Amino acid sequence: MTPRRPVKIAVSDLTTSVQRLDRHALIMAIWTPALFAAAVLFHAGYLYENNWWFVSSFGALIIAFCGHVIANAVLRTGFTAGETALGSTLLVAATLAFLVMILVAPDELVSRLQLPIGLGLGVLVLVVAISMLISFGPRRSFEKFDVVRDNNLRAASRLPHRGGRR
Amino acid sequence: MTFLLVIIFGLMFVYALYFAAQTARLGSKPGDFLNAGMALPSWSVMFLLPAIGVAALGLERQLLLVTRYGLQASHVAIGLVTVAVAGVLIWNRLWVATRLASLRTPGEALGRYYDSIALRVIMLGLCVLFALPYSAHILSQAAQLLETATGGTISRSMAVWMCAITLAIPAIIGGWRGTILVLAMQALFLAVLLPGIMLFGEVVLGGDMFPTSPMPTADGIFWDRIPGVLQAYGGVGKNVPTGGIFTTIAISSTAISLVGIMCSPATLYLGQTTKNGKAFAVGGVWLTGGLAAGLLLLVLPVVAARMPDGLAGYANVLADIVPLAGVAVILLGVVGSLLAVSFFVTGGTLILFSELVHTYLFPKLSPAKQRFGARVGLGIAFFFLGLMAAFMPFVSAVFASVALPLALQLLPAIVGFGFMRWISRGAVLAGIVLGSLMVIFTEPLGLILFEGLFVELPWGRWPLTIHSAGWGLTLNLLIVFLSSMVTLKGPDRYQRDRFHNEMAAHPPTSMGRQGLLWALAILWGFLAYGPGAVLGNFFFSDPIFTDLKAMLGVPSLWVWQSLFWLLGVVLVWWVAYSAGFGHTHVSERKPIRLGLPDSTRTPDWIKSGLKRVVNRNGGDEIEGDPLAAPVRVLRSDLETRQPRVKPGRGKIKSRK
Numbered sequence: 009m010t011p012r013r014p015v016k017i018a019v020s021d022l023t024t025s026v027q028r029l030d031r032h033a034l035i036m037a038i039w040t041p042a043l044f045a046a047a048v049l050f051h052a053g054y055l056y057e058n059n060w061w062f063v064s065s066f067g068a069l070i071i072a073f074c075g076h077v078i079a080n081a082v083l084r085t086g087f088t089a090g091e092t093a094l095g096s097t098l099l100v101a102a103t104l105a106f107l108v109m110i111l112v113a114p115d116e117l118v119s120r121l122q123l124p125i126g127l128g129l130g131v132l133v134l135v136v137a138i139s140m141l142i143s144f145g146p147r148r149s150f151e152k153f154d155v156v157r158d159n160n161l162r163a164a165s166r167l168p169h170r171g172g173r174r
Numbered sequence: 175m176t177f178l179l180v181i182i183f184g185l186m187f188v189y190a191l192y193f194a195a196q197t198a199r200l201g202s203k204p205g206d207f208l209n210a211g212m213a214l215p216s217w218s219v220m221f222l223l224p225a226i227g228v229a230a231l232g233l234e235r236q237l238l239l240v241t242r243y244g245l246q247a248s249h250v251a252i253g254l255v256t257v258a259v260a261g262v263l264i265w266n267r268l269w270v271a272t273r274l275a276s277l278r279t280p281g282e283a284l285g286r287y288y289d290s291i292a293l294r295v296i297m298l299g300l301c302v303l304f305a306l307p308y309s310a311h312i313l314s315q316a317a318q319l320l321e322t323a324t325g326g327t328i329s330r331s332m333a334v335w336m337c338a339i340t341l342a343i344p345a346i347i348g349g350w351r352g353t354i355l356v357l358a359m360q361a362l363f364l365a366v367l368l369p370g371i372m373l374f375g376e377v378v379l380g381g382d383m384f385p386t387s388p389m390p391t392a393d394g395i396f397w398d399r400i401p402g403v404l405q406a407y408g409g410v411g412k413n414v415p416t417g418g419i420f421t422t423i424a425i426s427s428t429a430i431s432l433v434g435i436m437c438s439p440a441t442l443y444l445g446q447t448t449k450n451g452k453a454f455a456v457g458g459v460w461l462t463g464g465l466a467a468g469l470l471l472l473v474l475p476v477v478a479a480r481m482p483d484g485l486a487g488y489a490n491v492l493a494d495i496v497p498l499a500g501v502a503v504i505l506l507g508v509v510g511s512l513l514a515v516s517f518f519v520t521g522g523t524l525i526l527f528s529e530l531v532h533t534y535l536f537p538k539l540s541p542a543k544q545r546f547g548a549r550v551g552l553g554i555a556f557f558f559l560g561l562m563a564a565f566m567p568f569v570s571a572v573f574a575s576v577a578l579p580l581a582l583q584l585l586p587a588i589v590g591f592g593f594m595r596w597i598s599r600g601a602v603l604a605g606i607v608l609g610s611l612m613v614i615f616t617e618p619l620g621l622i623l624f625e626g627l628f629v630e631l632p633w634g635r636w637p638l639t640i641h642s643a644g645w646g647l648t649l650n651l652l653i654v655f656l657s658s659m660v661t662l663k664g665p666d667r668y669q670r671d672r673f674h675n676e677m678a679a680h681p682p683t684s685m686g687r688q689g690l691l692w693a694l695a696i697l698w699g700f701l702a703y704g705p706g707a708v709l710g711n712f713f714f715s716d717p718i719f720t721d722l723k724a725m726l727g728v729p730s731l732w733v734w735q736s737l738f739w740l741l742g743v744v745l746v747w748w749v750a751y752s753a754g755f756g757h758t759h760v761s762e763r764k765p766i767r768l769g770l771p772d773s774t775r776t777p778d779w780i781k782s783g784l785k786r787v788v789n790r791n792g793g794d795e796i797e798g799d800p801l802a803a804p805v806r807v808l809r810s811d812l813e814t815r816q817p818r819v820k821p822g823r824g825k826i827k828s829r830k
Contacts, residue, residue: 030217030218040363041365041367044363
């Protein structure tokens with residue numbers, strides 16, 4: 009009697025796409041209120057000349073980021089390529105806008121906004137770095153940015169006996 | 175502020191449209207449009223449960239009541255703990271039964287279990303009540319707020335139609351899943367807005383306000399006390415109660431009326447269509463009993479003390495400082511309303527379609543046609559919603575007032591379905607009828623009708639400060655218990671026993687624990703919002719065990735509320751986690767069938783009624799079937815045609 013082959017249960021694309029949509033909706037549900045709160049607080053900081061409003065504004069973003077990380081942990085997923093790209097783009101755009109503001113805005117405004125916004129952006133980067141260190145450890149975190157190591161595009165380079173790159 | 179408000183609402187519409195389109199593009203089965211494949215994500219239900227509880231209370235209405243009556247009105251929010259307990263218990267049993275007996279809608283669940291078409295019809299009536307007048311009333315109030323906030327730039331009727339259209343389009347595209355995914359975000363938005371606005375107002379405006387100073391209520395209102403256990407009060411419109419209307423009996427009956435939202439068809443449907451997991455536990459314990467009740471008890475009075483002129487006035491004050499903050503205040507009032515409207519109209523219409531159109535009118539509809547039909551139904555429902563909200567606000571308000579108390583009259587039926595097998599069909603129906611009559615005659619609907627047609631009644635709305643839900647449920651329970659006692663061994667008992675025996679295979683708890691649990695729940699209810707709550711008036715400021723006075727700096731009642739809110743969270747935790755009602759898991763047991771098999775045939779009386787109107791078969795069936803001849807059709811040639819009768823039929827044959 010021949011042994012029965014184990015039946016492979018394929019995960020259908022449909023199930024995956026539904027799960028993907030559910031996760032996407034959860035992430036958006038976390039970020040949307042946080043972005044609104046951050047906008048209100050940032051506006052208050054701009055109008056009121058009080059740095060605590062900026063602290064609260066960046067705090068709202070950090071809380072949302074923590075919510076995103078928690079959602080990833082609960083659903084056992086990571087940041088998608090789209091999320092990474094969007095996050096990086098927004099952070100770079102915000103940094104560029106900040107630099108442009110320093111160059112072209114009146115001195116009074118620059119002196120008032122330079123410290124809180126600069127520190128806020130710096131803290132955002134720091135939070136991302138810390139979360140990566142916690143999630144992946146120092147070595148794998150560094151490898152995420154190690155493009156030189158990741159320059160072999162051949163599929164065979166991923167095989168373990170070839171070094172298991174990527 | 176108007177411009178910012180329009181932009182924010184535009185963005186919210188785009189958000190809803192985006193998720194509706196994403197859901198529609200999933201390529202899932204057409205039937206999933208109606209029930210999300212019975213697998214709504216746990217997190218969405220978890221966030222929605224507290225928002226539905228708050229919708230039952232009505233955020234703007236609750237703010238106005240607290241502004242007017244102070245902490246006695248705020249005390250009602252403890253009822254959210256009861257909502258959480260009821261939600262966890264009811265959803266758990268319904269979820270299990272749905273998977274065990276292949277039930278699609280709450281009407282089907284109750285109808286099959288009790289073998290009663292009447293219960294299905296009652297459930298359909300509630301669907302319509304929540305989807306149209308109840309939602310129209312909420313929408314009308316939200317539109318009124320928008321008109322006031324924009325200084326008339328956006329008129330009330332324009333706001334009504336704008337909201338109705340922007341809610342309808344995503345629902346028509348995305349169906350049940352698309353709607354729920356968007357509403358979950360709005361629920362989270364509300365949870366951020368309420369504490370955010372409180373903190374912002376306190377920081378920006380400053381000043382000596384509640385809790386360090388008294389709340390600015392009218393003279394003669396006990397803002398920091400509950401005005402007794404019960405008052406000899408004729409009802410709203412008859413006389414004025416001393417110290418305020420919220421006696422402990424008023425608080426407890428109003429708190430129990432909130433459970434009506436858990437008995438509403440759309441909320442039951444939400445529980446049915448959830449994926450297995452811990453959504454009920456997390457949503458019930460931490461988000462409803464914990465977060466929502468806590469926010470309403472601790473944060474809402476602080477916000478209410480700052481808005482004697484209502485939300486619009488407060489929005490203008492904050493908008494002068496930071497325009498976006500003013501928009502946030504308006505969003506607090508409007509988003510909660512739109513969430514409730516979208517939920518009840520979409521849920522109600524989908525249930526109505528499944529229960530009425532698909533089950534009775536067109537049972538042979540293919541899944542694609544079901545989806546199309548549901549989309550048409552949603553369009554019609556939102557149109558009528560806009561119509562009622564724009565042109566019939568008074569009628570909507572009158573009918574809306576009975577929605578929650580009437581839904582609560584289903585509680586004995588649901589308890590029988592989930593827990594008590596000895597509750598019989600006759601008892602449930604008798605209880606619903608008499609309980610509903612009691613509700614109607616202690617609310618404006620019955621009072622206006624009766625007093626308009628006959629004589630003036632000696633009582634008004636909520637006599638003796640007892641909410642209509644309390645009056646109705648008391649009579650209902652009395653009838654149900656008495657009737658069930660005499661029908662303990664009725665012929666329909668076998669089916670109920672069979673069902674409960676199967677349900678017992680999925681036990682969430684042990685009997686010993688249940689006894690202790692219910693004893694503590696009753697004790698908690700007695701002290702939290704029952705007659706024992708009056709102890710809280712002075713318990714912490716003038717302790718009875720010493721002559722010394724405590725200098726708390728805050729009202730004793732506020733501390734009492736906070737204490738019993740925390741104890742309430744422990745109670746819900748016990749129900750959900752320790753007793754296990756908060757968890758659902760897929761069972762491997764063989765499914766059972768309740769009642770008769772599904773019919774793919776339209777009932778004759780509906781079929782003949784349809785033929786009267788549409789003559790769908792062109793008369794062929796009637797021509798070939800002499801039994802169908804009495805049915806009138808709209809074709810003159812068939813009207814005059816005689817049925818073919820075999821010659822000699824009916825004659826007595828002579829014996830040879």
